[in-house]
Amino acid sequence: MIQFSDLVSFSSLMSTLGTATIVILAGLGCLMTEQAGMMNIGLDGMITASAFAAGVVSWLTGSWILGLLAGLLTGLLLGLFYAVMVVPLKSDEFVIGVTLNLFLVALSTFLYRNLPPAADGLHLDMGSGMAIPSISFGGNAGAAVSVSILVPVSLALVAVCQAFLYSTRHGFWLRAAGEKPESLRSVGRSPDRMKLVASLLCGAFCGLSGAYLLNYVHSFTEGISGSRGYVAVACVIFGRSNPLLVTCAALFFGLVDTVSTRLQVAGVVDSTLTAAFPYVGTILMMLVLAIRNEYRKAGQAKSALERQEAVK
Amino acid sequence: MKWRERGIYMLSLLISILLGLGVGALLMLATGHDPIAGYRAMIEGALGDKWAPDTILRNSGLGNTLYRASLLMITGLATAVASDAGLFNVGGQGQMLLGALVAAFLGAQMTTLLPFTAGWPVWLITAVCLIAAVLAGMIFALIPALMKIKLNISEVVTTILLNSVALYFCTYMANGPLKAPGKGSQTAVILGDLNFTRFFTPSNLSQAVFIVAGITLLVWYIMNRSSWGYEMRMTGQNSRFAKFSGLKDGKLAVAGMLISGAMCGAVGMLEVFGWKHRYGVDLSTDFYWDGMLVAMIMRYKPLGIILMSFFFGILKAGAIKIQSSAGIPIEIIQVIQSIIIFFMAAEQGLIQRFQVWRARRHPRREEVKRA
């Protein structure tokens, strides 16, 4: 018998945070490029590749820090690749994004298969090295809940991104690069450079996400990212590229995910159907937001008129 | 003028392919495999093994290639149709799955359970299933199309999300309500009569290829020769202009998306009837991405899509042989494909830079070409 407290409890919230962090980090990266005027949907690929790199390095060196750095570096390189393809070489962002997804997943899997198998003939458990420390909370009845330190780190990063975009010069330039690149050129700054920065940031965030993902699921598999990248994209669209809103969207998504998992565990609803809930929820949310926007536009116009009159 | 453009384009295509194969070779070397053996295995797998014991096996590779090519062709064209009308259909996977599910279910039911249909001729049942699949795909494509037209919600995002929804839904159905008793996640098997005959068995090529050809021709006709296609294209290029000129731009854009969805639904049905004979969770629809990318790099031109599909079909069909004969993981093919796509995607930009560089070095006194 399911109790509400099973669904919404401290542990479930922590679990939500845990899974949502993957999306939050990827989402932060995606919104950076979106603010700079590019839509990078190659997040899945970047996450997977970073996870793979993190796994390899952490397995080789036994250090999770190095693994994390490897993930970051991979992400940065991929961000660079994306920026070069899209900005100077004028490729279509969408094509590059999708192809990156296919390419990186395939490449990672290819390399993974080529790694020497472990002693028992099975493939390597790459996640073993990625033991990012976590914080434990003593829960009810001795059921301790632990959450990786990356979780509060990511939340802090959300605040950092918010401050960056709306209070710092470089943040302004990045937004200007996306909203009106000519404005930067007219003052002697380069929008292309800001786009590069945005893409690098995206890569870095995805790198972080990938490393954390490996830690979260403990071992690398082919479908490790599980289309979370696309979910991050959806979150960015809801949150209108605003870090706080995007995080809220990601949390909502995670919450639905958690609730449905709990329901599934309790045998209430079939697993696969509940797995679809978040996606359906996402679409419904988009619908609601869009409809609300239509109504809001009318109101804005009225106040714009008043403001214009006052300004004259 | 145009020939020169085309010439440059063909050249870049060739270079991309060579580069892709080259990088693939490098990767193979780097991981300790023999690229020559690898590519030979691929070609054998794709075009037939000369030393196979009998004719059938010899041609099975070709059969597979044609089969793969036909799938890519149709998904590529589906992408092109939608794109021509101004919408990106990224949801082909979902539409395919639904089409497959519906077709499999109906196919099985109509022959076994529903008494009044039991006696119907094969072709009729097949047609009904095809239509049902097409409808399923269309309805599923209608949702994102309407959301885009009415509320300007990005169809890219909605279709991607709906893919997952479709996947989960179909899996659920296959495991639950529509589950065939006694079998794993799948629906009931369609009776033998209904299955398409195979050519070049054990290849996957079947009569489905005729349907594919038919659909291709039909779509080509619609897009190139019919007023409807012309109007859709105009809508896709400039919807404001289309509306201004009296075209019902919203309806046309949605129509384009629906055709795309219909095609994908059909593909789902073909997969079931031609190959798997039932809907199962192992139904792979990932080739939709490849078809989509083929369409993109061939700039949505039907002829180019068809040709490139053959080439990619060779790659794909040979992939399995690469793994089985040469021991190279099949993902290498995806890697090679992606590299080709990267180069083609950057082609425009690279050529532009090249032109600018060349013009800088030799400023010519060209007459301003304006009136």
Add this chain to the structure above:
Amino acid sequence: MAEPIVSFSHISMQFPGVLANDDVSLDIMPGEVFALVGENGAGKSTLMNILFGINTPSSGTLTVRGQTMKSLTSAQAIGMGIGMVHQHFMLVPSFSVAQNIVLGDEPRWGPFCRLRKAVSITEQLVAEYGLQVPAAEPVRNLSVGQQQRVEILKTLHRGADILILDEPTAVLTPQETDELFEVIRRVVRERGMTVIIITHKLGEVMAISDRVGVMRRGRLEGVYQTSEVNERILASLMVGRDVLLEPLTRKRAAADEIAISVRDLWAENNRGLPAVRGMSLDVRRGEIVGIAGVEGNGQSELAEAITGMRPILGGDVTVFGRSVRGMRPGEIRSLGLSHVPEDRLSTGVSPQADITDNLIIGKERRKPYALLGIHRRKRRAKQYAAGLAESFDIRSGGLDTAVGSLSGGNMQKVVLAREFSFDTGALVIAQPTRGVDIGAMDFIHQHIMDKRNEGCAILLISADLDELFRLSDRMLTIYEGQVTGEFDPATATREEVGSCMMGAVRETKPEAPEPVWENGTEPRSVPAPDDTPEESDQPEGGEGDPCGKKKHKKSKKDRKHKKPDKDKKHKKSEKDEKPGKKKDKKHKKSDKDKKHKKSDKDKKSGKKKDKKHKKSDREKNRRKSDKDKKPGKTGNGERGDEA
């Protein structure tokens, strides 16, 4: 002789396929106002973009303040005190005015930006230069004139003392233009700034510049002292031939059948604000009704509402008697109303499609071009297109060239060819010659006149007063969504029309009695109680053409009067000046009516003289104050032209 502050030396700029600047050598003197004129595509903006570091020249050198270089970056240009205000503003809409002004160089505290400091900097600048803008307001809420001021402040903030203005008045009202010129004069006089103004409005050149350089097809044709040239000379230099737009023959008067009827129309603009506020007008068959107004006063929305591109919120529009409320453009076209849209690139053509596709649209399902409405007969379509291209002189590299690569003039001809060939009885034509070179412009005018003579009803909306004067049978001025005046182009003056375009409202008065003129050459209006001083300041003695000179003097006087009145509400000053003019207007109008009614042959001979005089006035007015000549580039992103 002073050293030039900026010097172009054998500058050439090669773009793929076109040589935009061809061996240009030009010196700019410090402290002068230099006008750079030329048609669209002449290379003016390209040249200045080189100075501002946006373009790197293919050859030649640039010398700024004694430093010679092959090219520079925008950052370097700014460092050297060069500032540029572009045609299309480069402001971030969601940022505030202050943010935009300090963009790139924000006052900071570590990595953070001190927005309050930015606001105070802005307010300082506003006080210093007298350019009013609200510092904290997001730029997207500002009017176009205000946005331009922000752009100028942006350059001033960076210490620019070489100011480049690219087609600055294209988007300004006449009053804002005057204000801008005041600012220019002030900064030149008080701060010794050098101003380079790119324009093709010859009247402005004459009004504001010290020297003028003429560019044509990438070459610098010559540099002149403004005092030594006039508009006619400049125009002929610009096109390489004597451009005299001859008046077009008007066959027969307008019929009585009303083709387009607008009653109390209300429509919104894209931001939800009312743009058309209760307009009413009629267009009859065989007449051209011109709508004169500065962009942004509702004309675009008017055209769109009539043609179904914009919802009608109030009032009604009938085309040949049928109401078109709620109809789609296609339906309205089948009622008999075609539309040449204002923005050809976004609405008039599909740039990616070829000429044939662009010409056949709307007819693609009809008989000879499609079987059963489905199967396209491409060959027939191509033949049709070829015929149209021939008769409309559409020059291109072939019928299958993409329309987007055509020049502005040719693209416009494609639109015209298509819309005219629907054989509708009514046409709405908006900004037909914007961004179009003079040769094509004349051609297009001729076609419009032909259509009128065939009996078509035409509503012509244009920001080019010359065009309106040339083509219209009747002119209406529009201001803030309302009709502010109705004029007869044969007798109206540009000043009258201009003032109504700026908001003065012409009240209709009853018919005045036949007036008597003072000088003996023409009858003059009976002095009214509120007669303004200018009326009595008529020149004594006939110096050749007293009527013409009178007009000339009057216009100068008007200007003088307008300037101090600027501080008061401009509507009020307009009202003071109106009565005198109105009387002139009244009598001219009654003349015209009489002419129409074909009465009194005696009066007619007198009228003929009047008409002749008035015509030459109009020509003089047209050439003198070319203030309202068609703007070159607008904010509509037309890629076909390069200024």
